Amino acid sequence: MSFAAVDVIRAKRDKGVLSDAQIDWVVDAYTKGVVADEQMSALAMAILLNGMTAGEIARWTAAMIASGERLDLSGVGRPTVDKHSTGGVGDKITLPLTPLVAACGAAVPQLSGRGLGHTGGTLDKLEAVAGFGTKLSNEAFVEQLRTVGAAICAAGEGLAPADRKLYALRDVTGTVEAIPLIASSIMSKKIAEGTGALVLDVKFGSGAFMRQVADARELARTMVELGKAHGVTTVALLTDMEVPLGRTVGHSLEVEESLEVLAGGGPQDVVTLTLALAREMLDAVGLGDVDPQAAIADGRAMDSWRALVRAQGGDPDAPLPVAGEVETITATRDGFVATMDAYAVGVAAWRLGAGRARKEDPVSASAGIILHRKPGEAVRTGDVIMELRAEDAGKLPAALDVARGAVTLSDTPPPSRPLILDRIS
Known part of the structure; x- marks a missing residue:
């Protein structure tokens, strides 16, 4: 069945519900170039403003999956489970989590992306490891x-080639925040990859795409229902991204911190979230009696990391790149770190060279920020709070400007915030 694109646009503009046939047609036609970018832009904006029903979102996701191939992982020989994070600042959890869960007996098919704007990308982090290749045939x-x-x-x-086209379009048309389109974008790729179970890390706060808890919760519920509708066991954790995760932001720095976690150390928040997600993943595939903490303690998780790196052409023993230009931000008085705005820290790292404005832009593997103090921790005048690193000294002044504004000090410690707010299944 064929439709006129303008009729589909008008239907959603006027707060109507798109039929299954309309959705199937418009996604397929856009993928094939029959529907133009400007027409899909108008439809995406109408979806942003007027939303979609659960039935529309499910059908849109199915049409995105149907636009391409679907992997068959039945021959892997282990239960398959993936994790997806909606992204944040200092979110390196995929790096220690993937080999850890593999060491516990599951298979983790992790299809990841690159950073854009203030958030870091897993593939960019891994490419800080000498020789690591991020492209694999099916x-x-x-x-x-x-x-x-x-x-x-x-x-x-x-x-999901439809998602590749639509994702790029949303980025330049102000429609990234549309929850139906975020949910269908994430879930179409995850379902198409063939995983049997999926654990979602849905972030909220300053450094997340969903600033408000209510929006993050709606997104999480939408994605969990989509997963279930397609036969994928799906659970979501709502996690805090008001403050950067861990003590590092930037590619080689985050790899180094991930290795600390696999070696049994690392910042408490990174360890806590890694283990919580690992337990959810193992439980989702019937391996809930396996203790991921034991796999770290006895070295299996680190062995798994080294095997993963070698399998993709990397050298796990090669030194990580280190930036030569360093500036610090110090405490101007005695007290406590009260706030540390994750978004501002992410923008500062981007200005240092760790991020990109466009997908095709290069990134600096060694640029980034080390957080010597975080909210709740005491400082004395002159103590280093942040250490900024760059390859190019010319990038430091603009990054310092925004990084200084990320931190406030107080006479008393701020109230603590839970890292994991809720679980949705």
């Missing part, structure tokens, strides 16, 4: 899951 991807138990790479061209 065949190599499945074989690595079978032999190593984990793979972290970019999604192949054949998976």
Whole structure:
């Protein structure tokens, strides 16, 4: 069945409910170039402003999946479970989590992306490891899951091609925040990759795309229902991104911190979230009696990391790149760190060279920020709060300006905030 694009746009503009046939047609036609970018832009804006019903979102997601291929992971020989984070500042959890869950007996098919704006991308972090390759054929991807138990790479061209086109369009038309389109974008790729179970880390706060808890909760519920509708066991955790996660922001710095976690150390918030997500992933595939903390303690998790890196052409023993230009932000008085705005820290790291404005922009592997103090911790006058690193000294002044504004001090420690707010299943 064929429709006129303008009729589909008008239907959603006027707060109507799109039929299954309309949705199937418009997604397919846009993928094939029959519906123009400006027409899909108008429809995306209408969806942002007027929303979609649960039935519309489910059908839109199914149409996105149907636009490409769907991987078959039945031959992997282990239960498959993936994790997806909606993104944040200092969110390096995929790096220690993926090999950890693999060490516990599951297979983790992790299709990841690159950073854009103030948030970091998993593939950019991994490319700080010498030789690490982020592109795998479908065949190599499945074989690595079978032999190593984990793979972290970019999604192949054949998976949900409708999403690839629409994602780029949303980025330049002010429609990134549309919850139906966020949910269908994430879930179409995850379902198409063939995983049997999925754990979602849905973030809220200054450094997240969803600033408000209510929006994050709506997104989480939407994605959990989409997963279930497609036969994928799905659970979501709502986690705080008001403050950067861990003590580092930037690619090589975050790899180093991830290795500390796998070695049994690392910042408490990173350890806590890694173990919470690992337990959810293992429980989702019937391995709830396996203790992920034991896999860290006895070295299996680190062995799994090294096997993963080697399988994708990387050298786990190579030194990580270090930036030569350093500036610090120090405490102007005695007291406590009261706030540390995650968004501002992310923007500062971006200005140092760790982020990109466009997908094709290069990033600096060594640029970033070390957080010597975080909210609730005491400082004396002159104590270092942040250490900014860059390859190019010319990038430091603009980054310092925004980083200084990220921190406030107080006479008393601020109230503590829970890292994990809720679980949605």
